[in-house]
Amino acid sequence: MTFLELCRAAYTRIGYSGAGPSAVTDQSAQSARVVDYVEQAWLEIQRSRENWKFMLRRFDQVTEPGITHLSLPSTEVAKGDVIRSVEKDSWYIRGETEKTSARLCYLPADHRRAIEESDEHYTGRPNYFWHDRKSVRVSPTPDRAYRITGDYYITPQTFASSDSADNRQRELSQKVPEMPEEYHIAIVWLAVRSLAAFEGDGNAFQMADGEYRKLFNQICTTELPTIRYGAPLA
Structure with missing residues (x-):
């Protein structure tokens, strides 16, 4: 999923009306909030472990x-x-x-x-x-x-992390998180959880939290180094 697709998915899942963000820059109100929380969610996942x-x-x-x-x-x-x-x-x-x-x-x-x-x-x-x-x-x-x-x-990457030449060739909205695609939805649910907390929506918070935790556990299973145990001492 691209940055823009992640934002639109979060916008829909939190229950906001309308089509959602048309871009990831120069947005206002709910769309701007969604873009910000999606960016922060991606950073939070990266920061949660040093050895992804x-x-x-x-x-x-x-x-x-x-x-x-x-x-x-x-x-x-x-x-x-x-x-x-x-x-x-x-x-x-x-x-x-x-x-x-x-x-x-x-x-x-x-x-x-x-x-x-x-x-x-x-x-x-x-x-x-x-x-x-x-x-x-x-x-x-x-x-x-x-x-x-x-x-x-x-180090953790923002969607805006790139050189100016790359920015010219590829719009920010089309940036894709460097994480297996099947886990991109975890970014969405983490952003939705933050949005639900902002809106004071307890039901949405609990649902998003549950979905995110399931996905995060899967990410930990597949995207962290395998623990190797030494041979028995006797």
Whole structure:
């Protein structure tokens, strides 16, 4: 469902009269409220977990000698796809002539100062990594080219998150949430729940809350990493 379709679905389910929003900008009264609550519902779902599969991205870059920072591609940053967190056990390094990869260890913030200070005169094969919103840093300073791969999760996206070129080519109303389509209706029901709370409609609130919770449980089942248990100790 597109942003506009989500808004129209929420408008209908809350029981407002009329056709609903004709666009997702320059609306007023009930239509403007619906657009706002749909946007907030999509953000709330994304923020509710840090490790949704639909927010997972792959990092794959090659280092340059003497350069510790590897920036995300500008096209990703322009879309708003910046790093929220990383799958710490998924990061690997491999030299250009090597057949196997080695694990990179994630470096917590409280351990970085000593590493950074020692890096000033120390180069070699990186063993550690950490990140900010738009880049990954490795340590020690690479002495040659290495391929760095790993998984990271992006920050929550608004429907308006995109570069200006994309905005010109594709109207905001046609944006589609980056979540499996069968769960798009969860955004609608969460928005309807907020609208019902605003209108003081207890029956509509309970119905929307029940529908949303069922869908949210399904999303958690399919869109969160599988819990792996270790082998029994005895």
